[in-house]
Amino acid sequence: MAKIVIDPISRIEGHLRIEAKVEGGKVVDAWSSSTMFRGIEVILKGRDPRDAWAFTQRACGVCTTVHAITSIRSVEDALKITIPENARIIRNIIMAIQYVQDHVIHFYHLHALDWVDIVSALKADHAKTASLAQSISDWHNSSPAYFKGVQDKLKAFVAGGQLGPFSNAYWGHSAYKLPPEANLMAVAHYLEALDWQKDVIKIHGILGAKNPHLQTFLVGGMAVPVDQDSQNALNAGSIAMMKELATKAKQFVEKVYIPDLLAVASFYKDWAQYGGGVGNYLVYGDFPLDGSGKAEKLWLPRGIILNKDLSKALPVDQTKIAEYVTHSWYEYPEGNDKGKHPWDGQTNYKYSGPKPPYDFLNTDAKYSWLKSPRYEGKSMEVGPLSRMLVAYVSGHKRIKEVTDSVLKTLGVGPAALFSTLGRTAARGIETLVTAEMLPVWIDELAANMKKGDKKIHAGEKWEPSTWPKEAQGYGWHEAPRGALGHWIKIKDGKIDNYQMIVPSTWNGSPMDDKGQKGPWETALIGTPVANPEQPLEILRTIHSFDPCMACAVHLVDAEGKELFKVKVI
């Protein structure tokens, strides 16, 4: 049976190709391939480790903070540098708003069109849409006139004949289940989110000079001075502006994103049985609450869950990580069936795929630019679902509260989390709890400034002359998409080796030396496909891995009271 090919996979960052075998209306086999290579690890060799953050940052302009932070942490680990308090808190705020903005953009602008039929929205009754919106949230944009306005704009747009990014898509597909009113509401919020995201990210402008590609990171701290008595430093005005933006961020999450997730989810409960994946979850943990560097002090705890066993979270031992290239376009001198720890990692790139233009990859041989990272030989999923599961099992109070409430409302057990639906629910939970921390951490920064602490950089080891001849270290970070690690070896003040294992590498990896598939490949198997020519369902599961939307059915406030119930109309 011929394979179907989806290339380009749209609404992701980067270039992804999926090949799949569909039989009996579902996917029976799948292969994931990254089709673009740049060689950043190669480019870094011989450069100043203090510059590495800027190079690696350009791995991704969507998660534009993550590689910079991880790179700097790897150098700080290698050189044994502890950053000042102000820098620690600033980095937490930067990471938190990145999560919130990135996850919301993902839900509306990357994932939503898999669940929401825009053309159906044209048929919606705007009064009924208003009732729906008001039944799930007290968000102010909810009048019938408002939704009529959105619908009229949509009608004019479609009538213009130039459908732009909505052309040639899957409107009318049988897998779309939302009534027209829910579709119209979602479209309205898609448009509102487009305006919202550029505003709340100004927190990065204040702390990071600009977004995308913040430019205030330093090995040893941050380059943004702190001084309440200076107009050229973070001061009371900066704090006030950040508080306002954080409020705006949190309100949209509480009043628009979460209620929409609940509404959409209620129509797609059957997706709790698809897209489960490998059942192994890896979390490095993040958001250090103090400068100790201890894993117990991470707001998002570190841990591993194997085989969906929620009775315990296992410790993470970075020596057990290895990358395989059996089905990847690289060569290891020791043999392509071997795994290599990133400190000994190599990037000997060698393309052996078909010459373009090609129709199919040779999925029996090497078929991707992604290596296959494995933990103790196991394929691991990373991302918000992994984080929420580990946090839950580790006893994180707030995450447990919100997750329990979601499960209770859905009327399902934890097993539902191991799915496309569960993955999206987890991301919403994570966005909510992270948005709640934004004002807390901004206040923490203000409190530290009030103490008179102006230190933003630990400069004692800034000069390479203060470094040992050789050093090695690693930096870990929980990027919005999952566990991220950089491993560095420094020799004579220059980068001797640099290896990055990126969340998409874990999740999108091809088969390893034992033929074990990666998380995306595994998750796709069993996904229903009503029409192989229009693989909407495959997109749905794939997109669930990228910072993703959630489908919870309830929203719970701080005291555990139920705030809203979704009316299914």
Added chain:
Amino acid sequence: MQQDSLLDGLIQRGISRRDFMKFCTATAATLGLQSTFVPRIAEALETKQKPYVVWLEFQDCAGNTEALLRANSPTVKEIVLDILAVEYHETIMAAAGHQAEKSLADVVKNQKGKYIAIVEGAIPMNEGGVYCCIGGKSALDIAKEVCGNALATIAVGTCATYGGLPAAKPNPTGAVGVSAALPGLKVVNLPGCPVNVENITATVVYFLTFGALPALDDKGRPLFAYGKRIHDNCERRAHFDAGQFVRQWGDSGHRLGWCLYEMGCKGPQTYKNCPRIKYNEGTNWPVGAGHGCIGCAEPAFWDSMGSLYSRLPNVPGAGYQATADKVGTTLVAAAAAGAAVHAAIRLGKGASKKDEKSE
């Protein structure tokens, strides 16, 4: 199907005429035009159809796409839904796979010679272009076909303009910018890592208004955005001139907003309008925040300016001779010559010349 003019479309979508005029005024400002040009811009947008645009991504990080999302006056919502017909953009489009490929092919065929191609990301040339394939085709082949049949190509970001990060030594994949991959093609270069989105919209509006591409410097960059160095417009220039330099991160000079030259600022050799338009609707920019410019709009900046933190040598007026203790290669002589070339180009070209006369 009857296609409305741009202004008709905007009004139908609830954009008031007042908002529309505000947009034209903002664009005129970005382009460095006097207010007398605003009615001309408005007229151009009122009467023209939504131009077809396809946005290609090659060896990229999507930073320029994300920059587009931060646009204001107009917002990305207005750009993508009201002002331009963006029929292909992998990061935001609903269709995938064959359906996405059809969207691109339809524009190339039905709008041949009339659409604008925007390119983000470098094109790898080694080994027949295997290092970047989309839909089974190499980036080079896609660029040849799509850019080759476009009315004009706009390369956004330093990767698409000059090769950018993938082209940094040792350039493992033979990455180059669009102009180098397709010599002879008419390309406007909007470098920056990523580009400042206001420069993208201003370029498109310039084209719609004047029916021509803006005056470009010798690197293919519009003069309205890249005609002056960071150093020429920098809010900290007074400190540079007075010899007040930050010497250590977090010192009193840093807190007082002193010049970042000694901390590695590449402003004296970088041509871009960051100090004037800043980022995220004027929120901030690197020097304003406290970290030097890294020269991200300059070709090969990852290699040509030394480490981010090494001082540029021999910057005139630094108050003293900077000894090059840990410094990379320098382009100071070329920069001085470049400034002279810039002046010559400004005096020689169309609209810019009118500007000069009326000043």
